[in-house]
Amino acid sequence: MPMMKRAWPLAALSAVIFLLGVSGFAAAQTTQSPLAAYMLLGPNGTRIARVITEVKDCPALFVDGHVVEMQVRSAAGIAAQRQTASRAELSKASAFPATTCEAAIPSDARQVSVHGWLLPLPPKTIRKIVVIGDTGCRIKAADNAVQSCNDAKAYPFATVASAAAAWKPDIVLHVGDYLYRENACPEGVAGCQGSPWGYGLDAWRADFFNPAAPLLKAAPWVMVRGNHESCNRAGQGWRRFFDPYPLTPERTCDVSEEDLSGNFTDPFAVPLGKGAQIVVWDTSDAGNKPFAQDDPRIGVYLANVRSIASLTRAQPHTILANHQPVLAIAGSRDKDGNVKLGPGNSSLAEILAGIDPKLFPSGIDLLLSGHVHVWEQLSFAGLYPSQFVTGFSGTQEDSVPLPESLPANFSLMHGAVPDAFSSWIDGFGFMTLERTGAADWSVEIHDTQGKVVERCTVKGRISKCRTRQVHAG
Numbered sequence: 001m002p003m004m005k006r007a008w009p010l011a012a013l014s015a016v017i018f019l020l021g022v023s024g025f026a027a028a029q030t031t032q033s034p035l036a037a038y039m040l041l042g043p044n045g046t047r048i049a050r051v052i053t054e055v056k057d058c059p060a061l062f063v064d065g066h067v068v069e070m071q072v073r074s075a076a077g078i079a080a081q082r083q084t085a086s087r088a089e090l091s092k093a094s095a096f097p098a099t100t101c102e103a104a105i106p107s108d109a110r111q112v113s114v115h116g117w118l119l120p121l122p123p124k125t126i127r128k129i130v131v132i133g134d135t136g137c138r139i140k141a142a143d144n145a146v147q148s149c150n151d152a153k154a155y156p157f158a159t160v161a162s163a164a165a166a167w168k169p170d171i172v173l174h175v176g177d178y179l180y181r182e183n184a185c186p187e188g189v190a191g192c193q194g195s196p197w198g199y200g201l202d203a204w205r206a207d208f209f210n211p212a213a214p215l216l217k218a219a220p221w222v223m224v225r226g227n228h229e230s231c232n233r234a235g236q237g238w239r240r241f242f243d244p245y246p247l248t249p250e251r252t253c254d255v256s257e258e259d260l261s262g263n264f265t266d267p268f269a270v271p272l273g274k275g276a277q278i279v280v281w282d283t284s285d286a287g288n289k290p291f292a293q294d295d296p297r298i299g300v301y302l303a304n305v306r307s308i309a310s311l312t313r314a315q316p317h318t319i320l321a322n323h324q325p326v327l328a329i330a331g332s333r334d335k336d337g338n339v340k341l342g343p344g345n346s347s348l349a350e351i352l353a354g355i356d357p358k359l360f361p362s363g364i365d366l367l368l369s370g371h372v373h374v375w376e377q378l379s380f381a382g383l384y385p386s387q388f389v390t391g392f393s394g395t396q397e398d399s400v401p402l403p404e405s406l407p408a409n410f411s412l413m414h415g416a417v418p419d420a421f422s423s424w425i426d427g428f429g430f431m432t433l434e435r436t437g438a439a440d441w442s443v444e445i446h447d448t449q450g451k452v453v454e455r456c457t458v459k460g461r462i463s464k465c466r467t468r469q470v471h472a473g
Protein backbone atom coordinates (compact mmCIF):
# COMPACT_ATOMS: atom_id res chain seq x y z
CA MET A 1 0.00 0.00 0.00
CA PRO A 2 1.64 3.31 -0.99
CA MET A 3 1.81 5.69 1.92
CA MET A 4 2.34 9.44 2.06
CA LYS A 5 5.56 10.04 4.00
CA ARG A 6 4.32 12.98 6.04
CA ALA A 7 1.25 15.10 6.56
CA TRP A 8 0.65 17.83 4.03
CA PRO A 9 1.01 21.32 5.47
CA LEU A 10 -2.26 23.23 5.51
CA ALA A 11 -0.89 25.89 3.14
CA ALA A 12 -0.12 23.19 0.57
CA LEU A 13 -3.62 21.77 0.93
CA SER A 14 -5.18 25.18 0.32
CA ALA A 15 -2.97 25.65 -2.74
CA VAL A 16 -4.05 22.27 -4.13
CA ILE A 17 -7.69 23.16 -3.69
CA PHE A 18 -7.10 26.51 -5.44
CA LEU A 19 -5.14 24.95 -8.32
CA LEU A 20 -7.79 22.32 -8.87
CA GLY A 21 -10.29 25.11 -9.28
CA VAL A 22 -12.67 23.37 -6.95
CA SER A 23 -15.73 25.33 -6.05
CA GLY A 24 -18.42 24.43 -3.57
CA PHE A 25 -15.96 23.05 -1.03
CA ALA A 26 -15.85 26.03 1.25
CA ALA A 27 -15.45 23.78 4.25
CA ALA A 28 -12.37 22.21 2.72
CA GLN A 29 -10.47 25.42 3.28
CA THR A 30 -11.09 25.57 7.00
CA THR A 31 -8.00 25.35 9.13
CA GLN A 32 -9.76 23.37 11.84
CA SER A 33 -8.59 19.77 12.06
CA PRO A 34 -11.25 17.12 12.56
CA LEU A 35 -11.74 15.52 15.97
CA ALA A 36 -11.38 12.09 14.39
CA ALA A 37 -10.90 10.55 10.95
CA TYR A 38 -10.99 6.81 10.33
CA MET A 39 -11.77 4.08 7.82
CA LEU A 40 -14.45 1.44 8.36
CA LEU A 41 -14.93 -1.76 6.42
CA GLY A 42 -18.63 -2.38 5.85
CA PRO A 43 -20.90 -4.74 3.86
CA ASN A 44 -18.97 -6.64 1.21
CA GLY A 45 -15.79 -4.92 2.38
CA THR A 46 -16.95 -1.44 1.36
CA ARG A 47 -14.45 1.17 2.51
CA ILE A 48 -16.16 3.98 4.34
CA ALA A 49 -14.25 7.11 5.36
CA ARG A 50 -15.72 8.90 8.37
CA VAL A 51 -14.72 12.27 9.75
CA ILE A 52 -16.00 13.92 12.92
CA THR A 53 -15.58 17.67 12.83
CA GLU A 54 -16.67 20.65 14.89
CA VAL A 55 -17.16 22.55 11.61
CA LYS A 56 -20.73 22.54 10.27
CA ASP A 57 -19.81 21.54 6.70
CA CYS A 58 -17.89 18.45 5.81
CA PRO A 59 -14.25 18.75 4.75
CA ALA A 60 -12.96 17.70 1.35
CA LEU A 61 -11.41 14.31 1.13
CA PHE A 62 -8.49 13.71 -1.22
CA VAL A 63 -8.58 10.37 -3.01
CA ASP A 64 -5.60 9.75 -5.27
CA GLY A 65 -5.24 13.48 -5.78
CA HIS A 66 -8.91 14.12 -6.55
CA VAL A 67 -11.27 15.98 -4.28
CA VAL A 68 -14.19 13.89 -3.10
CA GLU A 69 -17.14 15.51 -1.40
CA MET A 70 -18.08 14.01 1.95
CA GLN A 71 -21.74 13.78 2.93
CA VAL A 72 -23.18 14.78 6.27
CA ARG A 73 -24.15 11.58 8.06
CA SER A 74 -25.44 13.37 11.12
CA ALA A 75 -25.48 17.06 11.94
CA ALA A 76 -24.34 18.48 15.26
CA GLY A 77 -27.06 18.63 17.86
CA ILE A 78 -28.45 17.34 21.11
CA ALA A 79 -30.19 14.01 20.62
CA ALA A 80 -33.60 13.51 22.14
CA GLN A 81 -33.56 12.57 25.82
CA ARG A 82 -34.70 8.98 25.84
CA GLN A 83 -35.16 6.23 28.36
CA THR A 84 -31.76 4.77 29.19
CA ALA A 85 -30.43 1.82 31.12
CA SER A 86 -29.87 4.16 34.08
CA ARG A 87 -32.48 5.68 36.37
CA ALA A 88 -33.94 8.93 35.00
CA GLU A 89 -32.11 11.09 37.54
CA LEU A 90 -28.81 9.52 36.45
CA SER A 91 -29.46 10.07 32.73
CA LYS A 92 -29.17 13.08 30.47
CA ALA A 93 -29.69 13.93 26.81
CA SER A 94 -26.70 13.09 24.62
CA ALA A 95 -24.95 16.12 23.14
CA PHE A 96 -23.13 15.67 19.83
CA PRO A 97 -21.58 19.09 19.12
CA ALA A 98 -19.89 17.84 15.94
CA THR A 99 -20.82 16.80 12.42
CA THR A 100 -20.25 13.22 11.31
CA CYS A 101 -19.24 13.09 7.63
CA GLU A 102 -18.79 10.08 5.39
CA ALA A 103 -17.75 9.04 1.91
CA ALA A 104 -17.58 5.66 0.18
CA ILE A 105 -14.06 5.03 -1.09
CA PRO A 106 -13.53 3.15 -4.37
CA SER A 107 -11.98 -0.28 -3.92
CA ASP A 108 -9.05 0.66 -6.16
CA ALA A 109 -8.16 3.86 -4.29
CA ARG A 110 -4.50 4.00 -3.29
CA GLN A 111 -4.32 7.06 -1.09
CA VAL A 112 -6.97 8.85 0.98
CA SER A 113 -6.36 11.91 3.12
CA VAL A 114 -8.23 14.65 4.90
CA HIS A 115 -6.56 17.72 6.40
CA GLY A 116 -3.23 16.05 5.83
CA TRP A 117 -4.25 12.96 7.82
CA LEU A 118 -3.78 9.78 5.84
CA LEU A 119 -6.65 7.33 6.21
CA PRO A 120 -5.51 3.70 6.18
CA LEU A 121 -6.57 1.32 3.42
CA PRO A 122 -6.58 -2.49 3.58
CA PRO A 123 -4.26 -4.61 1.42
CA LYS A 124 -5.89 -6.85 -1.19
CA THR A 125 -5.40 -9.91 0.98
CA ILE A 126 -5.80 -9.35 4.70
CA ARG A 127 -3.38 -11.47 6.72
CA LYS A 128 -2.78 -9.64 9.99
CA ILE A 129 -5.69 -8.83 12.29
CA VAL A 130 -5.67 -7.18 15.71
CA VAL A 131 -8.65 -8.25 17.83
CA ILE A 132 -9.72 -6.19 20.85
CA GLY A 133 -12.88 -5.88 22.88
CA ASP A 134 -14.51 -4.27 25.90
CA THR A 135 -12.41 -1.14 25.94
CA GLY A 136 -14.31 1.53 27.91
CA CYS A 137 -13.74 2.69 31.49
CA ARG A 138 -16.51 1.46 33.74
CA ILE A 139 -18.43 4.02 35.78
CA LYS A 140 -21.81 2.54 36.60
CA ALA A 141 -23.88 3.66 39.56
CA ALA A 142 -26.25 0.66 39.60
CA ASP A 143 -23.38 -1.78 40.14
CA ASN A 144 -21.42 0.59 42.35
CA ALA A 145 -18.59 -0.07 39.90
CA VAL A 146 -15.93 2.56 39.41
CA GLN A 147 -12.73 2.04 37.44
CA SER A 148 -9.87 4.51 37.83
CA CYS A 149 -10.16 6.04 34.37
CA ASN A 150 -7.36 8.53 35.06
CA ASP A 151 -4.84 5.78 35.87
CA ALA A 152 -3.23 4.23 32.79
CA LYS A 153 -2.54 1.00 34.70
CA ALA A 154 -6.10 0.58 35.95
CA TYR A 155 -7.56 1.67 32.61
CA PRO A 156 -4.93 0.75 29.99
CA PHE A 157 -6.83 1.00 26.68
CA ALA A 158 -4.59 3.81 25.37
CA THR A 159 -1.50 1.68 26.09
CA VAL A 160 -3.11 -1.36 24.46
CA ALA A 161 -4.07 0.68 21.38
CA SER A 162 -0.49 1.98 20.97
CA ALA A 163 1.02 -1.49 21.31
CA ALA A 164 -1.53 -2.98 18.92
CA ALA A 165 -0.78 -0.24 16.35
CA ALA A 166 2.95 -1.04 16.63
CA TRP A 167 2.16 -4.63 15.55
CA LYS A 168 1.12 -3.10 12.20
CA PRO A 169 -2.16 -4.89 11.53
CA ASP A 170 -3.85 -4.98 8.13
CA ILE A 171 -7.19 -4.44 9.89
CA VAL A 172 -8.52 -4.09 13.44
CA LEU A 173 -11.55 -6.02 14.69
CA HIS A 174 -13.30 -4.66 17.80
CA VAL A 175 -15.78 -7.17 19.20
CA GLY A 176 -17.93 -4.60 20.99
CA ASP A 177 -18.53 -2.58 24.17
CA TYR A 178 -16.83 0.76 23.64
CA LEU A 179 -18.54 3.12 26.08
CA TYR A 180 -18.74 2.42 29.81
CA ARG A 181 -18.80 5.90 31.40
CA GLU A 182 -22.53 5.76 31.90
CA ASN A 183 -22.93 7.75 35.11
CA ALA A 184 -21.11 10.58 36.86
CA CYS A 185 -17.94 9.77 38.78
CA PRO A 186 -19.00 9.65 42.46
CA GLU A 187 -17.86 12.51 44.66
CA GLY A 188 -14.64 11.80 46.49
CA VAL A 189 -13.45 9.07 44.12
CA ALA A 190 -10.13 10.42 42.85
CA GLY A 191 -9.59 7.81 40.14
CA CYS A 192 -12.30 9.09 37.83
CA GLN A 193 -12.72 12.75 38.84
CA GLY A 194 -13.30 15.01 35.86
CA SER A 195 -14.47 12.22 33.58
CA PRO A 196 -17.32 13.06 31.21
CA TRP A 197 -20.29 10.70 31.48
CA GLY A 198 -23.44 9.64 29.66
CA TYR A 199 -23.62 8.77 25.98
CA GLY A 200 -22.70 12.04 24.23
CA LEU A 201 -19.61 12.97 22.23
CA ASP A 202 -17.54 13.96 25.29
CA ALA A 203 -17.90 10.46 26.77
CA TRP A 204 -17.18 8.86 23.37
CA ARG A 205 -14.02 10.94 23.06
CA ALA A 206 -12.76 10.00 26.52
CA ASP A 207 -13.67 6.31 26.26
CA PHE A 208 -12.86 5.68 22.64
CA PHE A 209 -11.61 8.32 20.20
CA ASN A 210 -8.76 9.61 22.37
CA PRO A 211 -7.30 6.30 23.60
CA ALA A 212 -7.94 4.54 20.25
CA ALA A 213 -6.32 7.29 18.13
CA PRO A 214 -3.07 5.46 17.20
CA LEU A 215 -4.97 2.32 16.26
CA LEU A 216 -7.51 4.26 14.18
CA LYS A 217 -4.57 5.66 12.24
CA ALA A 218 -2.89 2.28 11.84
CA ALA A 219 -5.52 0.32 9.90
CA PRO A 220 -9.16 0.17 8.79
CA TRP A 221 -11.60 -1.17 11.38
CA VAL A 222 -14.32 -3.78 11.40
CA MET A 223 -16.60 -2.83 14.27
CA VAL A 224 -18.95 -5.13 16.15
CA ARG A 225 -21.71 -3.65 18.28
CA GLY A 226 -21.83 -4.61 21.96
CA ASN A 227 -24.65 -4.47 24.49
CA HIS A 228 -23.17 -1.16 25.69
CA GLU A 229 -24.11 0.23 22.28
CA SER A 230 -27.75 -0.87 22.41
CA CYS A 231 -30.30 1.91 21.96
CA ASN A 232 -30.89 2.49 25.68
CA ARG A 233 -27.17 2.98 26.25
CA ALA A 234 -24.67 4.35 23.70
CA GLY A 235 -26.74 3.44 20.61
CA GLN A 236 -27.20 7.03 19.47
CA GLY A 237 -23.45 7.52 19.14
CA TRP A 238 -22.98 4.04 17.66
CA ARG A 239 -25.32 4.86 14.81
CA ARG A 240 -23.70 8.23 14.15
CA PHE A 241 -20.11 7.05 14.23
CA PHE A 242 -19.74 3.35 13.51
CA ASP A 243 -22.76 1.67 11.95
CA PRO A 244 -21.69 0.96 8.34
CA TYR A 245 -25.19 1.35 6.85
CA PRO A 246 -26.97 4.62 5.95
CA LEU A 247 -28.40 6.44 8.98
CA THR A 248 -32.18 6.40 8.56
CA PRO A 249 -34.52 8.06 11.09
CA GLU A 250 -35.89 4.81 12.56
CA ARG A 251 -32.36 3.57 13.25
CA THR A 252 -31.06 6.57 15.21
CA CYS A 253 -32.03 5.13 18.64
CA ASP A 254 -33.52 8.56 19.46
CA VAL A 255 -37.03 7.19 20.09
CA SER A 256 -37.46 4.12 22.28
CA GLU A 257 -40.63 3.08 20.39
CA GLU A 258 -38.39 2.37 17.39
CA ASP A 259 -35.84 0.26 19.22
CA LEU A 260 -36.89 -2.83 17.30
CA SER A 261 -35.27 -1.11 14.29
CA GLY A 262 -32.57 0.74 16.19
CA ASN A 263 -31.22 -2.32 17.97
CA PHE A 264 -30.71 -4.46 14.87
CA THR A 265 -28.40 -4.45 11.87
CA ASP A 266 -28.37 -6.73 8.85
CA PRO A 267 -25.39 -9.08 9.16
CA PHE A 268 -22.65 -8.29 6.67
CA ALA A 269 -19.47 -9.87 5.32
CA VAL A 270 -16.01 -8.38 5.01
CA PRO A 271 -13.91 -10.45 2.56
CA LEU A 272 -10.32 -11.09 3.64
CA GLY A 273 -9.20 -12.44 0.27
CA LYS A 274 -8.18 -15.97 -0.73
CA GLY A 275 -11.42 -17.64 0.37
CA ALA A 276 -11.87 -16.16 3.85
CA GLN A 277 -14.22 -13.57 5.31
CA ILE A 278 -15.44 -12.07 8.56
CA VAL A 279 -19.22 -12.00 9.05
CA VAL A 280 -20.42 -9.40 11.56
CA TRP A 281 -23.56 -9.99 13.63
CA ASP A 282 -25.15 -7.24 15.75
CA THR A 283 -26.43 -9.00 18.89
CA SER A 284 -26.40 -5.88 21.05
CA ASP A 285 -29.94 -6.38 22.32
CA ALA A 286 -29.69 -10.08 23.17
CA GLY A 287 -29.54 -10.74 26.88
CA ASN A 288 -28.29 -13.98 28.36
CA LYS A 289 -31.66 -15.43 29.31
CA PRO A 290 -33.87 -17.27 26.81
CA PHE A 291 -36.41 -15.04 25.09
CA ALA A 292 -40.06 -15.23 26.08
CA GLN A 293 -42.09 -17.00 23.39
CA ASP A 294 -43.79 -13.79 22.22
CA ASP A 295 -40.63 -11.65 22.24
CA PRO A 296 -40.60 -9.71 18.94
CA ARG A 297 -36.80 -9.88 18.81
CA ILE A 298 -36.95 -13.61 18.05
CA GLY A 299 -38.16 -13.05 14.48
CA VAL A 300 -35.45 -10.49 13.74
CA TYR A 301 -32.66 -12.66 15.13
CA LEU A 302 -33.95 -15.72 13.23
CA ALA A 303 -33.84 -13.64 10.03
CA ASN A 304 -30.29 -12.59 10.97
CA VAL A 305 -29.23 -16.22 11.33
CA ARG A 306 -30.70 -17.15 7.94
CA SER A 307 -28.84 -14.22 6.44
CA ILE A 308 -25.59 -15.34 8.12
CA ALA A 309 -26.05 -18.84 6.65
CA SER A 310 -26.47 -17.30 3.21
CA LEU A 311 -23.41 -15.04 3.60
CA THR A 312 -21.36 -18.00 4.78
CA ARG A 313 -21.90 -19.81 1.49
CA ALA A 314 -19.94 -17.11 -0.39
CA GLN A 315 -16.52 -18.22 0.97
CA PRO A 316 -15.06 -21.53 2.18
CA HIS A 317 -13.79 -20.05 5.48
CA THR A 318 -15.83 -17.74 7.70
CA ILE A 319 -15.05 -16.07 11.00
CA LEU A 320 -18.24 -15.03 12.78
CA ALA A 321 -17.81 -11.95 15.00
CA ASN A 322 -20.48 -10.96 17.51
CA HIS A 323 -20.35 -9.54 20.99
CA GLN A 324 -21.79 -12.14 23.36
CA PRO A 325 -20.00 -15.48 23.05
CA VAL A 326 -22.35 -18.39 22.40
CA LEU A 327 -19.78 -21.04 23.38
CA ALA A 328 -17.62 -19.52 26.13
CA ILE A 329 -17.47 -19.75 29.89
CA ALA A 330 -18.17 -16.95 32.36
CA GLY A 331 -17.56 -17.25 36.09
CA SER A 332 -19.96 -16.02 38.75
CA ARG A 333 -20.40 -16.68 42.48
CA ASP A 334 -23.44 -18.10 44.21
CA LYS A 335 -24.64 -16.68 47.54
CA ASP A 336 -22.24 -18.91 49.44
CA GLY A 337 -19.28 -17.57 47.45
CA ASN A 338 -18.79 -20.70 45.35
CA VAL A 339 -17.66 -20.18 41.76
CA LYS A 340 -20.28 -21.16 39.17
CA LEU A 341 -19.36 -21.62 35.52
CA GLY A 342 -21.88 -20.17 33.07
CA PRO A 343 -22.25 -22.33 29.97
CA GLY A 344 -22.48 -19.70 27.20
CA ASN A 345 -25.27 -17.49 25.90
CA SER A 346 -28.61 -19.26 26.03
CA SER A 347 -30.68 -16.66 24.16
CA LEU A 348 -28.45 -16.71 21.07
CA ALA A 349 -27.91 -20.50 21.26
CA GLU A 350 -31.70 -21.01 21.15
CA ILE A 351 -32.01 -18.74 18.12
CA LEU A 352 -29.19 -20.56 16.32
CA ALA A 353 -30.64 -23.97 17.22
CA GLY A 354 -33.97 -22.84 15.80
CA ILE A 355 -32.36 -22.79 12.35
CA ASP A 356 -29.69 -25.49 12.65
CA PRO A 357 -29.33 -28.16 15.39
CA LYS A 358 -25.57 -27.95 14.93
CA LEU A 359 -25.87 -24.25 15.83
CA PHE A 360 -23.49 -22.93 13.16
CA PRO A 361 -23.21 -23.51 9.39
CA SER A 362 -20.30 -25.77 8.48
CA GLY A 363 -18.42 -22.88 6.79
CA ILE A 364 -17.98 -21.07 10.10
CA ASP A 365 -14.68 -22.16 11.64
CA LEU A 366 -14.03 -19.50 14.22
CA LEU A 367 -16.13 -17.40 16.62
CA LEU A 368 -14.70 -14.12 17.90
CA SER A 369 -16.52 -12.38 20.76
CA GLY A 370 -16.05 -10.28 23.88
CA HIS A 371 -18.45 -9.43 26.72
CA VAL A 372 -16.73 -11.68 29.26
CA HIS A 373 -13.87 -9.56 30.61
CA VAL A 374 -11.10 -12.09 30.21
CA TRP A 375 -9.27 -13.74 27.33
CA GLU A 376 -10.26 -17.35 26.63
CA GLN A 377 -10.14 -20.04 23.97
CA LEU A 378 -12.28 -23.15 23.53
CA SER A 379 -12.12 -25.89 20.90
CA PHE A 380 -14.73 -28.60 20.34
CA ALA A 381 -12.98 -31.36 18.36
CA GLY A 382 -14.34 -29.83 15.17
CA LEU A 383 -18.02 -30.37 16.08
CA TYR A 384 -18.44 -26.63 16.58
CA PRO A 385 -16.28 -23.67 15.60
CA SER A 386 -13.54 -22.70 18.04
CA GLN A 387 -14.53 -19.78 20.26
CA PHE A 388 -12.15 -17.00 21.31
CA VAL A 389 -13.09 -14.24 23.75
CA THR A 390 -11.17 -10.96 23.78
CA GLY A 391 -13.03 -8.84 26.32
CA PHE A 392 -9.73 -7.85 27.94
CA SER A 393 -8.62 -4.63 26.27
CA GLY A 394 -9.43 -1.94 28.85
CA THR A 395 -12.61 -2.48 30.85
CA GLN A 396 -12.21 -3.70 34.44
CA GLU A 397 -11.45 -7.43 34.39
CA ASP A 398 -13.91 -9.97 35.76
CA SER A 399 -13.28 -10.65 39.42
CA VAL A 400 -14.49 -14.27 39.47
CA PRO A 401 -11.70 -16.59 38.38
CA LEU A 402 -12.00 -19.30 35.75
CA PRO A 403 -10.42 -22.65 36.65
CA GLU A 404 -7.30 -23.93 34.93
CA SER A 405 -9.17 -27.10 33.98
CA LEU A 406 -12.87 -27.63 33.48
CA PRO A 407 -14.80 -30.07 35.67
CA ALA A 408 -15.35 -33.54 34.24
CA ASN A 409 -18.43 -33.77 32.03
CA PHE A 410 -18.67 -30.01 31.76
CA SER A 411 -20.65 -28.97 28.70
CA LEU A 412 -21.78 -25.71 27.21
CA MET A 413 -24.91 -24.87 25.26
CA HIS A 414 -26.56 -27.78 23.47
CA GLY A 415 -24.10 -30.27 24.90
CA ALA A 416 -20.99 -28.73 23.33
CA VAL A 417 -18.06 -30.28 25.22
CA PRO A 418 -14.76 -28.42 24.93
CA ASP A 419 -11.71 -30.59 24.36
CA ALA A 420 -9.35 -27.64 24.77
CA PHE A 421 -9.65 -24.61 27.02
CA SER A 422 -7.18 -21.85 27.77
CA SER A 423 -7.66 -18.56 29.57
CA TRP A 424 -6.02 -15.42 30.93
CA ILE A 425 -8.06 -14.01 33.76
CA ASP A 426 -6.03 -11.22 35.30
CA GLY A 427 -4.45 -9.21 32.55
CA PHE A 428 -5.25 -6.65 29.87
CA GLY A 429 -4.11 -6.81 26.28
CA PHE A 430 -4.97 -7.66 22.70
CA MET A 431 -5.02 -10.70 20.43
CA THR A 432 -3.48 -11.00 16.99
CA LEU A 433 -4.33 -13.37 14.15
CA GLU A 434 -1.85 -14.00 11.37
CA ARG A 435 -3.04 -16.10 8.47
CA THR A 436 -0.90 -19.16 7.78
CA GLY A 437 -3.16 -21.14 5.41
CA ALA A 438 -6.57 -21.19 3.77
CA ALA A 439 -8.36 -21.70 7.10
CA ASP A 440 -5.34 -21.53 9.42
CA TRP A 441 -4.18 -18.80 11.75
CA SER A 442 -1.33 -18.22 14.12
CA VAL A 443 -2.73 -16.55 17.23
CA GLU A 444 -0.80 -14.51 19.79
CA ILE A 445 -2.03 -13.02 23.01
CA HIS A 446 -0.22 -9.80 23.95
CA ASP A 447 -0.10 -7.88 27.21
CA THR A 448 -0.61 -4.11 27.34
CA GLN A 449 2.96 -3.51 26.16
CA GLY A 450 2.66 -5.92 23.25
CA LYS A 451 4.66 -8.75 24.88
CA VAL A 452 3.41 -12.17 23.77
CA VAL A 453 2.09 -14.16 26.77
CA GLU A 454 0.34 -17.02 24.94
CA ARG A 455 0.44 -18.63 21.51
CA CYS A 456 -2.25 -20.69 19.81
CA THR A 457 -2.94 -22.17 16.42
CA VAL A 458 -6.21 -22.38 14.52
CA LYS A 459 -6.60 -25.02 11.83
CA GLY A 460 -10.12 -24.90 10.49
CA ARG A 461 -12.37 -25.52 13.49
CA ILE A 462 -9.60 -26.90 15.70
CA SER A 463 -7.61 -24.59 17.95
CA LYS A 464 -4.81 -25.33 20.41
CA CYS A 465 -2.97 -23.11 22.86
CA ARG A 466 0.33 -23.68 24.65
CA THR A 467 -0.79 -23.25 28.22
CA ARG A 468 -3.97 -23.93 30.16
CA GLN A 469 -3.93 -20.64 31.95
CA VAL A 470 -1.71 -17.63 31.43
CA HIS A 471 -0.08 -16.12 34.51
CA ALA A 472 1.80 -13.18 33.08
CA GLY A 473 4.34 -11.50 35.31
Ligand SMILES: [Fe+2]
Pocket residue numbers: 176177226227228323370371372
Ligand atom coordinates in the same frame (compact mmCIF):
# COMPACT_ATOMS: atom_id res chain seq x y z
FE1 LIG B 1 -20.80 -6.71 26.90
